Amino acid sequence: xxxxxxxxxxxxxxxxxxxxxxxxxxxxxxxxxxxxxxxxxxxxxxxxxxxxxxxxxxxxxxxxxxxxxxxxxxxxxxxxxxxxxxxxxxxxxxxxxxxxxxxxxxxxxxxxxxxxxxxxxxxxxxxxxxxxxxxxxxxxxxxxxxxxxxxxxxxxxx
Numbered sequence: 001x002x003x004x005x006x007x008x009x010x011x012x013x014x015x016x017x018x019x020x021x022x023x024x025x026x027x028x029x030x031x032x033x034x035x036x037x038x039x040x041x042x043x044x045x046x047x048x049x050x051x052x053x054x055x056x057x058x059x060x061x062x063x064x065x066x067x068x069x070x071x072x073x074x075x076x077x078x079x080x081x082x083x084x085x086x087x088x089x090x091x092x093x094x095x096x097x098x099x100x101x102x103x104x105x106x107x108x109x110x111x112x113x114x115x116x117x118x119x120x121x122x123x124x125x126x127x128x129x130x131x132x133x134x135x136x137x138x139x140x141x142x143x144x145x146x147x148x149x150x151x152x153x154x155x156x157x158x
Contacts, residue, residue, distance in 0.1 A: 001113050001114060001115055001116060001157075001158060002113075002114045002116055002119060002154060002156070002157045002158075003111045003112070003113055003114075003154070003155040003156045003157070004111060004112045004114060004128065004131065004152060004153065004154055004155065005109065005110075005111055005112075005150040005151055005152065005153045005155055006110045006111055006112050006131070006151060007109075007110055007140060007146050007147065007148045007150075007151055008107050008108065008109050008110070008146065008147040008148075008150070009091050009092065009093070009107070009108055009110070009145050009146050009147075010091065010092040010102070010104050010105075010106075010107055010108075010145040010146075011044070011045060011048055011089060011090070011091055011092075011104075011105055011106050011107075011108055012089070012090075012091075012092060012095075012102050012103050012104040012105040012106070013025075013026075013029075013087045013088070013089060013102070013103040013105065014073075014076055014077050014080050014087060014088050014089070014090045014094060014095040014100050014101070014102060015080060015086065015087050015095075015100065015101040015102070015103060016080060016081075016083075016086065016100060016101060017099055017100055017101055018101060019101040019103070021033065021034055021086050021087070023086065023087050023103055024103060025103065025105070026049065026052045026053055026056060026058065026105070027056055027058070029053075029058070029063045029087065030058045030062045030063055032064065033086075034063075034064065034086045034087060035064040035065040035084075035085045035086050035087075036063055036064065036065040036066065036068075036085055036086065036087050036088050036089075037065055037068050037069070037070050037075075037076055037079040037080070037084070037085045037088040038065065038066055038067070038068060038069050038070075038088065038089070039069060039070065039071075039072075039076065039088075039089060039090075040069050040071065044108070045073070045076075045089040045090060046089070048089060048105065048106060049089045052105065065085055068085070070088075073090040073091045073093075073094035074090075074094050074097070074098075076088035076089065076090040076094065077090060077094040077095055077097065077098040077100055078098070080098075080100055081098045081099075081100060087103075089105070091145055092104070092144050092145025092146075093143040093144045093145045093146065095144075095145075096143070096144035096145065097143070097144075102145070107147075111155060116157070116158075128152060131151050131152030132151070132152040136148075136151075137149075137151060
């Protein structure tokens with residue numbers, strides 16, 4: 001397989017515009033006046049939240065709303081925008097799309113893993129060429145929270 005970088009993106013806490021509850025990190029989620037919406041077990045956002053809570057010795061059940069789940073980054077942003085909750089883990093682009101605040105937690109890298117027997121296929125070459133396209137880079141960067149500078153770079157080949 002050949003691993004090709006797609007993009008890096010920021011995961012963090014989506015909060016109301018202006019961050020009126022002054023959420024600065026996962027530690028603040030354990031305060032009674034902060035409620036969250038969570039992502040389903042097995043999602044990357046849920047794994048990130050669980051890992052950060054565990055690292056800080058914060059029991060998940062001390063986080064109001066921990067058991068309330070929604071299915072995607074925009075659903076988290078919608079719950080925050082509607083005022084139903086104060087925060088939720090998601091990507092910066094979802095917060096930006098809805099005019100919300102964002103507290104960065106971690107940058108993640110997304111790669112494409114391509115079986116080598118597909119590399120010389122014309123369709124795959126088109127995809128790899130598109131990944132180097134400045135127009136694609138500008139479009140993705142306009143979403144907010146993405147670093148596409150390494151997009152299309154081969155990370156490893158085996």
